[in-house]
Amino acid sequence: MAPLISAKTRPVRLADIAKAAGVSHGTASNVFARPEIVREEVRERVKAAAEAMGYGGPDPKGRLLRAGKVNAIGVATAEPLSYFFEDPFARVMMASISQACDATGAGISLVSAANNEQLAWNIQSALVDGFIVFCVDGGSKLVELARERKLPFVALDLDSDDDDAVAAIGVDNIAGAGLAARHLTELGHRRFAVLALPVADSGFGPTTREQMEKALYSGTRDRLRGYFAELSRVDIDVERVPIYETVNDEESVWAGLDHIFAGAETPTAILAMSDRMALHALDWLRKHDISVPGDVSVVGFDGVPEGAVSKPPLTTIVQPIAEMGRLAVKAILENDGSFSRQSLPVELVVRASSGPSPA
Amino acid sequence: MAPLISAKTRPVRLADIAKAAGVSHGTASNVFARPEIVREEVRERVKAAAEAMGYGGPDPKGRLLRAGKVNAIGVATAEPLSYFFEDPFARVMMASISQACDATGAGISLVSAANNEQLAWNIQSALVDGFIVFCVDGGSKLVELARERKLPFVALDLDSDDDDAVAAIGVDNIAGAGLAARHLTELGHRRFAVLALPVADSGFGPTTREQMEKALYSGTRDRLRGYFAELSRVDIDVERVPIYETVNDEESVWAGLDHIFAGAETPTAILAMSDRMALHALDWLRKHDISVPGDVSVVGFDGVPEGAVSKPPLTTIVQPIAEMGRLAVKAILENDGSFSRQSLPVELVVRASSGPSPA
DNA sequence: CACTTTCGTTGGATCGGTTCAAATTTTGAC
DNA sequence: GTCAAAATTTGAACCGATCCAACGAAAGTG
Structure with a gap:
């Protein structure tokens, strides 16, 4: 052929x-x-000539240089590109980002890389007018790279309480986590376990409060602080609350629960720092014939749509994900230099995965 | 601040x-x-100067012009951008496309537009080395635009049996549909209904075989042909099989089933041209207390992961979605001018949504 | 010391368009 | 038929880099 x-x-x-x-x-x-x-x-003459010579219209490469504006925003993550299509949180966020882009006619470039050198190069050579940086993991490096480009950028998921010089949109993780913990303490729970998001790029396993305080990712750190502040308030010894660091996937969550439920004093309440982990936890509990919320309550964090249709539906802290996406795009496109940090409210949504403490 | x-x-x-x-x-x-x-x-002197002047590194805009290669592939659809993150088929496809891109270090640009003028402009001005075109809807226009760019491009989901001049990757829709229908006829079903994908950009509603033959989108047409060829083979009068054209969303599928089950002779088997429709159909049937597969069997098309965990799990025709994505990226990046059309095999996967015809 | 390498640097050409002030042609009015 | 105004067209400048042939200086050789 x-x-x-x-x-x-x-x-x-x-x-x-x-x-x-x-x-x-x-x-x-x-x-x-x-x-x-x-x-x-x-x-007509020119068009005819173009047709005859097989000219495909002005090459955007040329136009670009003069115009200056690419009319596209880059969305960057340290995860593999497929993260955007597979992670529930990322998907909701991207859906809202893409709607905002559609509305303004801007395109979207997905930026990522398998390894770190690639990441740097990809960020440096991305043809975009600005970046939205997903900070779930490897955030600080990404933010650093994005900033070096001297393009407008917004970090999603407030990173670092110390670094005030980066524009960011996020939620109050401490308050949100507090809400989750208080919901459970009010239900009478006293024995807790925490499924934590990554602390650093270091794999998964049981960890300690001290480790968490050193967390590279402030979201992880803040959520733990929020949990523990509330637990301490009702005189629960947080030093004895097991914390298991996962990488937000099924394997590490299940390993975490294997570990947590191997102990003598099993928890009646699980605080998961993401809905994804919470949903995997639900699967694990069902597989082990542990009733939810009869034996164990689970509270997630994020508010992804899957949580509403899980078995049982997930009690969680919902973030205004769509709103965050919209604001991020707005910040990039209408960048007038005035945008800084913005903290959005979270909300506790009680569904069926949490109930009174047994006995 | x-x-x-x-x-x-x-x-x-x-x-x-x-x-x-x-x-x-x-x-x-x-x-x-x-x-x-x-x-x-x-x-060092130059770097110091750069630092001092706040230089963010060589602007890719400039480099691009000289280098010629953008090192990104565009993925285009006539749907809104959020389609990529919301439609199950698209998501699986994108996940595999993005993996292939990650592996080669290429970036991804999402191209779309609310209205058609925008679409044209977006395609014309996308900074990409090639296009992968999603042909589910509005395919022909897209293909036309992409071709005008004179860049390598591949159409996904074989469109048009007549147009041999466009590179495309797809499956044999006729054979796949035949497989689905035969599965049901072998289970003894005689009363069928078809939930059809869009025929043109014309909304939804009941339609006829004649309308379908004029379908703008060959995928829709071919799947119907496949269904009917098999039904005819076992002497079912296909003229009496109701066909309802949907736009692949819950609203239109439910309207379709309302319509189909309002008739005197209700079907015992539903052939859905996409898993997404089939899953919505499952919801509708459950809501109406119609047992699946006791009263009605449902067979989908696509093989999206959701089908494996639905209630009941969906019998469907699975396309090698990931493989298609991989091939598409390969075709663009290693474009040696030799790629043409490629048809991949489909497979019937029997799960719990299909069973023997009642009585 | 003259002569060839080697290393580092220079500056012009180029990528493929857009833009705009100036030049040219056309049109309209008298 | 003349002249100003309006409509088109031209060509140079520019966008921000990379590339490369040529060149100058330092190092090595006989």
């Missing part, structure tokens, strides 16, 4: 068809960019 | 720091592109 994609170079430029049509390149440019100001006869 | 994003122009160019450092722009360029060939003393 004949080749259907031409692999040959396309050396036909605007200048070529200008010459062929016997006009200046300025006029040729106008034919495509502002056809109305070119006399019809000339316009 | 002080502005955290500088909205000011960034007039600092490579040439500026070259002048500041007292070197030629050629040398300045080398400092960033090939630092090792520049004498250390000079390199």
Whole structure:
């Protein structure tokens, strides 16, 4: 079969068809960019020449340089690209980001990389007008790289309480976590376990409060602080609350629960720092015939749609994910230099995965 | 609070720091592109100048023009951008596309538009090395636009049996649909209904076989042909099989089932042209206390992961979605002009949504 | 010390367009 | 038929880099 994609170079430029049509390149440019100001006869002649020479229209590469604006925003993460399509939180966020982009006609470039050198290069060479940075993991490095580009950028998921110089949109993780913990203490729970998000890029396993305080990712740290502040308030010895650091996937969550429920004093309440973990936990508990919320209550964090249809439906702290996405796009596109940090409210949504402490 | 994003122009160019450092722009360029060939003393001086002037590294816009390659592939659809994150089929496809891109270090640009003029402009001005075109809907227009760019592109979901000049990756829809229908006829079913994908951009409602034959989208047409070829083979009068055209969402599917089950002779088997429709159908049937597969069997098409965990799990025709994505990326990136059309095999996966015809 | 290498640097050409002030042609009015 | 106004067209400048042939200086050789 004949080749259907031409692999040959396309050396036909605007200048070529200008010459062929016997006009200046300025006029040729106008034919495509502002056809109305070119006399019809000339316009047709140029278009005919373009057609004849197989010209595919002005190359955006050229236009770009002059125009300055790419009209696309980059969305960056330290995870593999498929994260955007597989992680529930990311998906909701991306759906709202993409709606905001659609509304303004901006495109979206997904930026990521398997390894770190690639990441740097990808960020440096991304053709975008600004970045939205997903900070779930490897956040600080990403923020650093994005900042070096000197383009407008917004970090999603407030990172670092110390670094006030980066624009960020997030929620009050401490307050949210507090809400989750208080809900459970009010139900009479006294024995807790925490499923934690990554602390650093270091795999998974049981961890301690001290480790968590050193967490690279402030979201993880703040959520733990929120949990423990509330637990301490009702005189629960937080030093004895097991914390298991996961990488937010099924394997590590299940390993975590294996570990937690191997102990003598099993928890009646599980605080999961993400809905994804909470949902995996629900699966594990069902598999082990542990009733939810009869034996164990589970409270998640994020408010992804899957939580509403899980078995049982998940009690969780919902973040205004869509709103965050919308604001992020707005901050990039209407960047007037005034945007800084913005903290959005979270909300406790009680569904069926939490109930009174047994006995 | 002080502005955290500088909205000011960034007039600092490579040439500026070259002048500041007292070197030629050629040398300045080398400092960033090939630092090792520049004498250390000079390199440091240039870097210091860059730092001092707030230079964010060579602007990719400039590099791009010279280099020619964008190192990104565009993925285009006629749907809103959020389609990529919400539709199950699209998500699986995108996950595999993005994995393939990750592996080769290529970026992904999402291209779409609310309205059609925008679509054209977006395709024309997308900074990409090639396009992967989602043909589920509005396919032909998209293919046309993509082709005009004279960039390598691949259509996903074989469109149009007539147009042999476009590279495409898809499955044999006729054979797949035949498999689905045969599965049901072998279970003794005689009364069928078809939930059809869009025929044109025309909303939803009951339709006829004649309408379907004129379908703009060959996938829709071919699947119907496949269904009917098999039904005819076992002497079912296909003229009496109701066909309801949906737009692949809950509302139109439910309306379709309302319509179909309002008739005197209700079907015992539903052929859905997508898993998404089939899953919505399952919901509708459950809501109406119609047992699946006791009263009605449902067979989908696509093989999205959700089908494996639905209630009941969905019998369906699975397409090698991931493989298609991989091939598409390969076709764009290793574009040697030899790629043409490729048809991948489908497979019937029997789960619990199909069973023997009642009585 | 003259002569060839080697290393580092320079500056012009180029990528493919857009833009705009100036030049030219056309049109309209008298 | 003349002249000003309006409509088109031109061509140079520019966008921000990379590339490369040529060149100058330092190092090595006989």
